[in-house]
Amino acid sequence: MAPVITAMNSDLLKGIIPENHEICTLEATVITGLEEVAARECQEKLGAVCVLARGRVFLDIEITRVPEVLKLRAVDNVNVVIFMVKNFSFPDSREQCFERLYKLAERPDWKKGTQVWQQTFGYEGNPIAEIRPLNNEICTPRPDLDLKSLKQSSAILDNLPQDVLPPHLRQSQKDDKEDDDEKEKDGGHAEVNSKEDLNQEEKSSRIREERGPKFRISCSRTGTTHKFGSPEAARQFGAGVNEMLGWPVDLSNFDMEVLLCIDTECVYVAICLTKEPLFKRNLTSFGPTNLRATLCYNLMRLAAPQPGEVVIDPMCGGATIPMEGSQTYRSVLHLGGDNFGQAVKRSRDNIDYLIKKGRSMVVDVAQWDATRLPLRSQIVDAIVSDLPFGKRMGSQADNRVLYYRALVELARVTKISTGRAVLLTHDKKSMIRNIKRVHTLWKTGGSQTINIGGLSAVIFILYRTSLLADPTLKAEWSSKKRKHEQDDQATREVVI
Structure with a gap:
């Protein structure tokens, strides 16, 4: 079995170094347990040496040869990695975690990533018109939205303060009642504020629509020690990207999907190079047990x-x-x-x-x-x-x-x-x-x-x-x- 991301040897990956302009690091997701089979295909067809992790293989390749990777038949998705750090320790405070995720937007190599993405999808124009400094104002946490799908069996439930939990996860009915009373008291103001925020977001979106591709952040998180959920991490990181690069956010009709992958201590950022998984081929008549x-x-x-x-x-x-x-x-x-x-x-x-x-x-x-x-x-x-x-x-x-x-x-x-x-x-x-x-x-x-x-x-x-x-x-x-x-x-x- 391939090692987890934290245990893999990321020092072998040279494409994530910004100074290596001609080489990029690609992440190819595979079926867990078949990483070595996919690595052998990469070795035979591309001559690339892969670094294995559970459910994925990483390889360095010349930017001009990226289309060859998209023709591999053993991998499900292909992403270009633009940042990776193995010891990304998270603070004990939720607010400090949010601040670190927000400022994480400054660290990826966006120029190399967008170059590979632009070559793959043929995007016209310059994806990065300008890079603006962050104003160090984290996105307002919205636990009522970000944690609403959290289940009672979630591993991070014990790490979250009671005052940020959604009503269905509160330990006492008293908390539920207080929450309901608070909603009734501030219901009118919340509705007005949400409309104002929506109008501001629409104006901002219209202003920035010509400044770059529409994007969304997808976060995958593993581990039981985090004090935040995946939607909260995506919200904070996405706010930093939006503020720094000026790209408009569109969760449905996006041009670019940015992946934020958080393991116990390892964090990496990648840009998706496949809009549809590569295993969606061949079939037009589906049965109950079709294989990928x-x-x-x-x-x-x-x-x-x-x-x-x-x-x-x-x-x-x-x-x-x-x-x-x-x-x-x-x-x-x-x-x-x-x-x-x-x-x-x-x-x-x-x-x-x-x-x-x-x-x-x-x-x-x-x-x-x-x-x-x-x-x-x-x-x-x-x-x-x-x-x-x-x-x-x-x-x-x-x-x-x-x-x-x-x-x-x-x-x-x-x-x-x-x-x-x-x-x-x-x-x-x-x-x-x-x-x-x-x-x-x-x-x-x-x-x-x-x-x-x-x-x-x-x-x-x-x-x-x-x-x-x-x-x-x-x-x-x-x-x-x-x-x-x-x-x-x-x-x-x-x-x-």
Whole structure:
């Protein structure tokens, strides 16, 4: 597992130094657990050495080569880092924290960052018309707005004073009552003041609209010791950027998104170079369990298909894995199949969509049963598949049977000694149990734990043994099938 941001060696990154005008440091976000796979792609295609952190990789590259990074297939988003400090200690006072975040706007290398951003998006004009000094007036804290989405289970709740907590987080009803009384008392004045503030913001926005790109601040914060929430940090930092550079704020129709990333002690600022995540490609017909295209690519890389080989996905769903593989490994035959007819139809629609866009792909899909494949023995070189998790599709009880039968059947169609399988699942207990049962046909080559939207999953890498078949496994399967049929027959007789 890659280290957290605080523990990574940021001294290896030379692009964040303002004096290095020709080099920039890029942050590429990846699926947690697959950082090394993404780093290998960067090394192969760009010749860049990556610094790994959990869920992201950092690399130095020439500014003119940034478009090449945007063509990588293993990363989700790409950002240019314009400031990073590992020991950004936060004071004990909330007001002092706000002041530090406000003054943080003076420290990033905005010229290099906007140069890379302008090259990527083709923004016309000079993004930085002038740089004005800060007047050291922090943005007025608005805990009623910034902390309204804070949950009772939030890790920073114990660090916040009671007088700034929203009503739904107050410990006593008395505080709630006092807060309500205060609102009733000052309700008229608050409404008038909010209208005046809104009019001033509109005037300011109109004045500054021609002075630079519209921007917004997005803050991601990890740690339990902070005395502020992410919206408050974004508000203070954004106020400093707005005052110093004169850029108008627009949270919806923005031209530039600035990222403020706060770890326990590490803080860095980046400018987003991807308006949409890079994993949003290939699909036009979505199913309930579609994988990200970047995850599909990483799975295919782990299988390492060679020219002329046959790669199958026996449970392809919407054919996300075969389609991604066919665009990156063009000299390989990719086959997908599923026992659900609607899934096969979605696969056809997705493939036709890419073909209409001019993509040439060696890929096909069929409707089949993964436990009884319509393929002759020893024909497949590699298997790459996303198995049912037992969450949205199937159940753990079903998986225990399905995984066993599928592994036996896949062993039949896979070439002995050279065949391999890369299988993704959340139900690791069922998978480990069945791998032990078929150890004569498959040997374990390792596993990788990844995070998919907060769900922990495991990638199992298996290699085909030299044993052609194991008759005991088929006998066990047949005996259990007969027993199951006998139990069903007995149940029907009792009902009758």
